[in-house]
Amino acid sequence: MGKYELDKLSAETQSAMDGLFVINYESLRQFETGEYFVLFGRGSKRVRNILGIEREILILGNVYADQQARSIRFARRLINESDGRLESTLCVIVHQDGRGNTKLKRWGRENGLAIIPVYTSTGILPRGQELERLLSYEFFTQDPFDVTGPVASDAQFFGRRTEAQELARKLHFGHIRSCFGIRKIGKTSILHRVLVEIKNNYDATTLFIDCQRDDVFTLDAAGLLCSIEQSLRGLRESGQSYAEVNATPFSGTTAEATNRFQAILEQFDVPVIIVFDEIDYITPSNGGAPQWRHGFVDFWRNVRAAYHAAARADRKVSLLVSGVSSRWFSVESIAGVENAALAFIPEEYLSPLPRGAANAMIRSIGGMAGLRFEEDALESISSFCSDMPFWIRKTCSSLHGKLEIAARPITLSAATVSTMLDDYGRDEGAALAKVALQHLFRVYPELRGAALSLLEDGAALPPNLHRTLTRYGITAANGAISGTMMRMALLMIAEEQPIVDESSDSAEGEARSLMDEWAEELAAISYRRNVIERSLRSIVINFLRVSALSSKDGPSAKATLLAAVNQKRRAELEPFNLDLIAEKLYWLELVAIINKHWSLFERIFGDKAVFNRNAEIVSDRPDAHAKQLEPSDIAMHRRALQWLDERIARV
Known part of the structure; x- marks a missing residue:
């Protein structure tokens, strides 16, 4: 019964698409536990122009009443195996799930695919112009820029694939690395990508520590060291290669926890990689965890000791530290005590995308929504957003929502996008950037005054501060503020500190009163x-x-x-x-x-x-x-x- 229905839907799809596509390949295929019909279709000249495609397009179909994410995985596999025959970012899926359109589009976005869903409850599809309008509407109304979680797929991971691969390779060889950067610059995305690279390509044991977890940052230095040791012991006994830390309170001393940590490291024959994410939560910056004001130095002094002991025992141990503020890894002392993390954890930053990668991201993702950009428009958007990938996505998502669907595909010039960029900056963009800057200034307060001084003409900064601001993407290499959103956010922060004139001169006070009125x-x-x-x-x-x-x-x-x-x-x-x-x-x-x-x-x-x-x-x-x-x-x-x-x- 299932095969008959699938054959019937395949024949109906080919009949409905006659005149819009020439079907050059057809088959019935099984993937995991699902059965699908598979068609390769070359669009007519008009369809190719509307969808902005040159290659054949994959048309996939099934008769299930509840669509599963495996359909997207199957589509991605077929496209990857086609050796360039099929369009790499576009797929039509014919289905019979009343809620399937939304699910398929969302899963497609997560995997870098623009899914054009065609729903039929009766097995009969529209034809001719009606089907063409349906395909165009479903294609152009989706928002491929709307990615809220970490990005990991090749199709969405722009400009940093090689960086992630190199970072994974260095960790496998026993290096200590860091990844500091402003909020939403992509630290979590590159971290997840590194973990996937290690899992797929290297024989290593990886322990992931998410420091923002309540049960993690509420520990003290001894408790965290003990939790790391216990989690590594569990990995050693189970033979597994990856785990997240199991936070366990510890009543013993820091010395006892360190000895146990050092002992377990020496039992591994493969590299041990310990990854700290959201490191700011276990630094003195976290006012909600006062034990880390002194415990920060204790923790890193003992981690450093265990690391050196492992090296003497010919064991490879790697550390990766990710967070917003590099402040506590760059000062010589904390509360009068020598900082053990200084020169142990390097200052390395995840900076904004290179301009070419930022432009390529806009061009590639925009094509999935019928948006094409002239080169000057790409430059305008990237510059406006300071080349920050998340800011670019949010900005382009706003542009997508304001452009007429019926006019697509449409090519946008700098003149067309400029007014929309200004409007977005005032309505949302400046506030978005302000949140990121305020968080940075909260965990790294020394940067606040330096950044605000950039609003003054001719302001000169010490080289070290200028270098740090550039690494965070606040300034460009020439010392100027990196983009319009960044400038608007700094102005908003500066306006929150009005200068109050305490003059008691009555005449001036009266004039000021009249002016206020x-x-x-x-x-x-x-x-x-x-x-x-x-x-x-x-x-x-x-x-x-x-x-x-x-x-x-x-x-x-x-x-x-x-x-x-x-x-x-x-x-x-x-x-x-x-x-x-x-x-x-x-x-x-x-x-x-x-x-x-x-x-x-x-x-x-x-x-x-x-x-x-x-x-x-x-x-x-x-x-x-x-x-x-x-x-x-x-x-x-x-x-x-x-x-x-x-x-x-x-x-």
């Missing part, structure tokens, strides 16, 4: 104007939509809106969807649209001449220039705003 008046007018402008945008877009729906043969709401602006602005706004276009319209453009389609808005505003007169008064913003205003001018603006507010409130 004037500023509050202008701020109130500006606020009311912005509220009315947002309401006006909503009214315009909704009325145009209703008008378009009521006229089957008339132009779309987007076409109607664009027709009311000049040709230059029309070209700038064309790539965006209707909601984003409305957000980008200036006050005068909103007024022009209302005038052009006055019949739609007459019942709201009544007298056209009165509407235009009040709109003109509001357009002459008193908060946007320095001209002297009389109280009568303020009253006039208030009356105009009140008139518009009352009309809009009727809707």
Whole structure:
């Protein structure tokens, strides 16, 4: 029964895709416990242009009512085994799972595949233009930039594959390495990649210590040493090659724990690799674990002693330390005690992506959503994001959500993306970067003042601070702030420290009071104007939509809106969807649209001449220039705003 249904669905798929694809290969295959039909199809010229493909595309299908991740694994294997015959980042999956579209797209993103799911509950597929629209919609609506967890697959691991492989090789040979960097720069991704490289290519025993776990950082130095020893002993007895530390409280002394740790290291014939992630939690920076203020030095002094003892016994032991702050591994003493971690754990950083790798990432992932970028657009995005991979993904995810699906595939220029980048920076990007910087400054406070000084022209920094800021990606090699998001975040942090003038001079105080009163008046007018402008945008877009729906043969709401602006602005706004276009319209453009389609808005505003007169008064913003205003001018603006507010409130 299953094979018959699968044959039937395969035949239906080939029939439905006739005219869109030429099927050059077909078979029924089994993978793990599942059965699939497999088709290789070459798209028509139109389909190749829409999807941005040149090679054949894999079309996979099954009749299961509950899709499993093995479908993606099977697709990836078929693509890898095709020796370049199939498109490497695209696959169509025909299925009968009512919830399958979302699952397949998500699993595909995690494996670097743009999955175009085709759901059928009856076994019958749409045909012709309807199927073409379905394929295009499912392809372009997914967001391949939206990866929230660590990245490990080859298709998503940009610019750092060789770095991870080299790090794994050095750890196998008994090196001590570190990986410091600002939050979300990719430390966890490269760490996971290193662990996979070690597991697949080397004979070694690996112990992973996630220091952010409550049961780990609440231990003291002796407790953590004992936990590491007990976990290694368990690996030795079981013969397994990998484990995460089992945190175990210990009532003995640090010396006892060290002796046991040293003894177990000497029992391994293969390299022992100990990996510390989120190391900041077991440093003096963690105010929630006061035992590490003194215990930090004790811990690393005894780890160093055990490491040297293992070397004397001809045993290979490697350490990898990953975290945000390198501060506690670079100071000579802590609380007056010699720092045992200095010169033992090297200062090595995971810096932002090289510009070429950042651009390649945007180009490759963007292609999975029908977004193509001119070279200057790639440069603009990478520079804006300081080449930080996570920031790039979040920024491009925002761009993806604001671009019209029906217009894809679309090629974006620097001019097109520049306004969207500015908007994203103000709305989300600066806050995202600010969180990363605040965390860095909390665990490495010495960098705060140095970083904020970059906002001043001609600021000079000591070479060591300049070098550290560059390694963290805050500055470029030339000493300038590395990107727009970074600058916006620093400005936000600087604004949180207002300079308070304590002058007691009464005349100055009175002048300041008058200025504050004037500023509050202008701020109130500006606020009311912005509220009315947002309401006006909503009214315009909704009325145009209703008008378009009521006229089957008339132009779309987007076409109607664009027709009311000049040709230059029309070209700038064309790539965006209707909601984003409305957000980008200036006050005068909103007024022009209302005038052009006055019949739609007459019942709201009544007298056209009165509407235009009040709109003109509001357009002459008193908060946007320095001209002297009389109280009568303020009253006039208030009356105009009140008139518009009352009309809009009727809707």
